Amino acid sequence: MASRRLNQDLPVIARFEVRHRNYLAPNGSINRPLPAFAADADLLISLYRAMVLLRLFDQKAVALQRTGRLGTYAVSLGQEAVSVGMASAMREEDVLLPSYRDNGALIWRGVKLEEILLFWGGDERGNCFSGPVHDFPFCVPVGSQAPHAAGVAYALKLRKEPRVAVCLFGDGATSKGDVYEAMNFAGVHKLPVVFVVANNQWAISVPLRLQTSCETLAQKAIASGFTGEQVDGSDVVAMRAAAEEAVAAARDGKGPRFIEAVTYRLGDHTTSDDASRYRSADEVQARWKEEPIARLRAYLVAQRMWGKADEERLASECHERIEAAVERYLATAPRRPETMFDHLYADLPEVYAAQRGELAGEHDA
Amino acid sequence: MPEVTLVEAINLALGRALEDDPDVVVLGEDVGVNGGVFRATAGLQKRFGAERVLDTPLAELLISGLCVGMAAQGLKPVGEIQFMGFIYPCLDQLVNHASRIRNRTQGRLTCPMVLRTPHGAGIRAPEHHSESTEAMLAHIPGLRVVMPSSPERAYRLLLAAIRDPDPVVFLEPTRLYRTARGELQDDGAALPLDHAFVLRKGRDLTLISWGAAVKETMAAADALSAEGIAAEVIDLATLKPYDESTVLGSIAKTGRCIIVHEAARTGGFGAEIAALIAELGLSSLLAPVIRITGYDTVIPMARLEQFYMPSVERIVIGARKVCQFS
Numbered sequence: 014m015a016s017r018r019l020n021q022d023l024p025v026i027a028r029f030e031v032r033h034r035n036y037l038a039p040n041g042s043i044n045r046p047l048p049a050f051a052a053d054a055d056l057l058i059s060l061y062r063a064m065v066l067l068r069l070f071d072q073k074a075v076a077l078q079r080t081g082r083l084g085t086y087a088v089s090l091g092q093e094a095v096s097v098g099m100a101s102a103m104r105e106e107d108v109l110l111p112s113y114r115d116n117g118a119l120i121w122r123g124v125k126l127e128e129i130l131l132f133w134g135g136d137e138r139g140n141c142f143s144g145p146v147h148d149f150p151f152c153v154p155v156g157s158q159a160p161h162a163a164g165v166a167y168a169l170k171l172r173k174e175p176r177v178a179v180c181l182f183g184d185g186a187t188s189k190g191d192v193y194e195a196m197n198f199a200g201v202h203k204l205p206v207v208f209v210v211a212n213n214q215w216a217i218s219v220p221l222r223l224q225t226s227c228e229t230l231a232q233k234a235i236a237s238g239f240t241g242e243q244v245d246g247s248d249v250v251a252m253r254a255a256a257e258e259a260v261a262a263a264r265d266g267k268g269p270r271f272i273e274a275v276t277y278r279l280g281d282h283t284t285s286d287d288a289s290r291y292r293s294a295d296e297v298q299a300r301w302k303e304e305p306i307a308r309l310r311a312y313l314v315a316q317r318m319w320g321k322a323d324e325e326r327l328a329s330e331c332h333e334r335i336e337a338a339v340e341r342y343l344a345t346a347p348r349r350p351e352t353m354f355d356h357l358y359a360d361l362p363e364v365y366a367a368q369r370g371e372l373a374g375e376h377d378a
Numbered sequence: 379m380p381e382v383t384l385v386e387a388i389n390l391a392l393g394r395a396l397e398d399d400p401d402v403v404v405l406g407e408d409v410g411v412n413g414g415v416f417r418a419t420a421g422l423q424k425r426f427g428a429e430r431v432l433d434t435p436l437a438e439l440l441i442s443g444l445c446v447g448m449a450a451q452g453l454k455p456v457g458e459i460q461f462m463g464f465i466y467p468c469l470d471q472l473v474n475h476a477s478r479i480r481n482r483t484q485g486r487l488t489c490p491m492v493l494r495t496p497h498g499a500g501i502r503a504p505e506h507h508s509e510s511t512e513a514m515l516a517h518i519p520g521l522r523v524v525m526p527s528s529p530e531r532a533y534r535l536l537l538a539a540i541r542d543p544d545p546v547v548f549l550e551p552t553r554l555y556r557t558a559r560g561e562l563q564d565d566g567a568a569l570p571l572d573h574a575f576v577l578r579k580g581r582d583l584t585l586i587s588w589g590a591a592v593k594e595t596m597a598a599a600d601a602l603s604a605e606g607i608a609a610e611v612i613d614l615a616t617l618k619p620y621d622e623s624t625v626l627g628s629i630a631k632t633g634r635c636i637i638v639h640e641a642a643r644t645g646g647f648g649a650e651i652a653a654l655i656a657e658l659g660l661s662s663l664l665a666p667v668i669r670i671t672g673y674d675t676v677i678p679m680a681r682l683e684q685f686y687m688p689s690v691e692r693i694v695i696g697a698r699k700v701c702q703f704s
Contacts, residue, residue, distance in 0.1 A: 137482055140482050140486070147487075150479075159443070166447075171403070357481055358544045
């Protein structure tokens, strides 16, 4: 490093730092004093219930996919704390811009399980959901919803509405210009938006070290002029705390925040993927020790907030809720083919009426 | 009535839209203090403030993506891309989001945005500044593609585009910005989208064009008139969705058709119109449909661009051929 020595006489004009947040150790013990909300047992239990529901729902969805009753599906296994923790800090009027692995956030915000199944079952009606009417649907082209989040936040700020946009994406998305362009703009205008990367270490088969040589993803916020924080994304208490702070700051006009949630994708990328092609069973096994549900359960049990009977009751409640949703999903009447024209434009241009009619006729025949 | 240039008409329409509707915002590179590289947004930031007329960072993907987010939240964003050669980073947003968010959410979220950009050659601009790739955009379901060719149509179609509840790409003819002049009353009245305009009536031959090439097409119709050929001229104006019935109605009358566009020939929008006529107008045809277009080359830089663009002479020669066919 001859050049570094050579330049030692040059003044340092800026220094940056990235903080890491964690409260619960993988075994559920406490690493540092918990945030105030953790005194609220009901809240912690609601976070726990949401993560368990998500995991069981994912299991059912995969079973449906394997038996030909659902299309390709992306599970949240191992990273349930990210979407659940983030959504739990949002208000109804805030705007969620999720990626395709953020079922947990949608469910928290009131999207019905059968609506999520409908989407993954190949029906656009699943995106016309019961969650907040202004929330965005799952974004499939990676990171391309980040500029939308900046646009949404600009609109909120222009209208002086105390609302926040929350945009979730994965580690692969941080390699895309979309994400940087959006964060950069959000920084310029101090927009009420929180960007959250679920850094689950793998973008399908590509490991993080091939996405970036940065020590953290959180530091990418520094180039956009605002704070980036690294959070233990498998600790839902840390996720919730970071989310609360970031959303409050954005709502108070303090500008955007970036949260890097460090977690691990224990499952395949989607039901179409086989992760054993590119990572070892040993690696995955080791990561099971960090997963968020067992971690929070250990804490709750140690605090006598949760017991075996609660666990059994929760499992059967989730099971009933999921089975009922699956029934409604499977009973959903198919759309008539010509309805593919119905939301193409506000009013279907006359010139396409013949195509629509042709499709309607073929169907009847 | 005051006479304005095409770019002044655009400026008037933007001012009118900002005045009429607090949800309208104008965004792009240099659209603020500078008033846009062609001055299409001159004076607007001063009148409406930097929150509603904003200079964005130099990032075209961002401009289009911001428009989608703003529009889904109920604003009516009008984004500017400085030249069509720089619109390509926006394609992901246009194809994957703007044009289909209504359909993806079954009408829950919509995208009332306009993305404006100057298109076409003829101003001796640098490389990448002379594109006419409208066919690429017109292939996208759910989008509207509008290309005005006169100050009045620029003003009234831009107002219609901004008021439309769906996304519109609005392609403005660069070389007509200051050369096309016409009388215009700034009265806020719109012209209909999805509607072709018959600029000149004629019984012998139909000339169909759009955007900048309408100028040469009209000049060719004048020249043909001196030879005793009465050409009907249609300005398609909206390419997506386009006015099939005006096209077919004219062919039923004249039986002869030339399509004139500046874009490269293969896969150009002329091919779509020729296919329509072949499918639904064949029995009216007295001669093959021909296309007078840019060549299947990269659009040349300034020194050769005049040889690339369809000239009045090429259109006239084509017309004679079509009229002599028997």
